[in-house]
Amino acid sequence: MSIHLNAEPGQIAETVLLPGDPLRAKHIAETFLTDPVLHNTVRGMHGYTGTYKGKRVSVQGTGMGIASSMIYVSELITQYGCKNLIRVGTAGSYQADVHVRDIVLAQAACTDSNINNIRFGAKNFAPIADFDLLMRAYQIARERGHTTHVGNIMSSDTFYHDDFDQYKIWADFGVLAVEMEAAGLYTLAAKHGVKALTVLTISDHLVTREETTAEERQLTFNAMIEIALDAALGE
Ligand SMILES: O=P(O)(O)O[C@H]1O[C@H](CO)[C@@H](O)[C@H]1O
Numbered sequence: 001m002s003i004h005l006n007a008e009p010g011q012i013a014e015t016v017l018l019p020g021d022p023l024r025a026k027h028i029a030e031t032f033l034t035d036p037v038l039h040n041t042v043r044g045m046h047g048y049t050g051t052y053k054g055k056r057v058s059v060q061g062t063g064m065g066i067a068s069s070m071i072y073v074s075e076l077i078t079q080y081g082c083k084n085l086i087r088v089g090t091a092g093s094y095q096a097d098v099h100v101r102d103i104v105l106a107q108a109a110c111t112d113s114n115i116n117n118i119r120f121g122a123k124n125f126a127p128i129a130d131f132d133l134l135m136r137a138y139q140i141a142r143e144r145g146h147t148t149h150v151g152n153i154m155s156s157d158t159f160y161h162d163d164f165d166q167y168k169i170w171a172d173f174g175v176l177a178v179e180m181e182a183a184g185l186y187t188l189a190a191k192h193g194v195k196a197l198t199v200l201t202i203s204d205h206l207v208t209r210e211e212t213t214a215e216e217r218q219l220t221f222n223a224m225i226e227i228a229l230d231a232a233l234g235e
């Protein structure tokens, strides 16, 4: 057991899906896993382990933001030996041609967080996805006919910015979308020599101001879950 997870040793699989929303973790477990067992209840941050197509897999909510998610990712890697960590999250589009409900695979993640300034000072670390997971996820998404974008994203510490248009600085450099965890996940994966990927569904649009409801975000973004599961575990 660790400080924030009360799973028994061995109860969490090597492959873990990581939604920010603990209720999305419950939905994933109940919809996609066979015989899911609730392995974490600490702080209501649901975590489950079951099987998918006969292979063991876990899903663990991380909460919102790099600070919260890095706690769970650190404990999953160092206390439970997890090796493949795949974030499945929602994101806001920065680009006119990246539409609501499109899939974004985060090849790399910029951040306005201080996590890597603390580590590297004035030198910049580039947090990137595992190439094998990224390639498999892209092939699966394309085979299934999902509109899929691969590229750079922004992991922001701030959801509500004083200046709404600040996103254009990043959009001008081709950054596809904003979420709040991937840069922390990729940094920890690099530090510990494990594999990580972030699969996102666009839930809202900073250019067009389109939005989805909380219920849609929680329940209906199943394509990214199946892409993540099949990329991690093989079809
Ligand atoms: O849908 P999740 O996985 O929570 O991800 C996105 O949604 C939250 C903000 O609403 C942040 O956690 C952001 O990264």
Ligand SMILES: O=c1cc[nH]c(=O)[nH]1
Pocket (backbone or CB within 6 Å): 090, 091, 092, 093, 159, 178, 179, 180, 203, 204
């Ligand atoms: O962090 C996030 C997630 C979804 N949509 C946003 O605009 N930001």
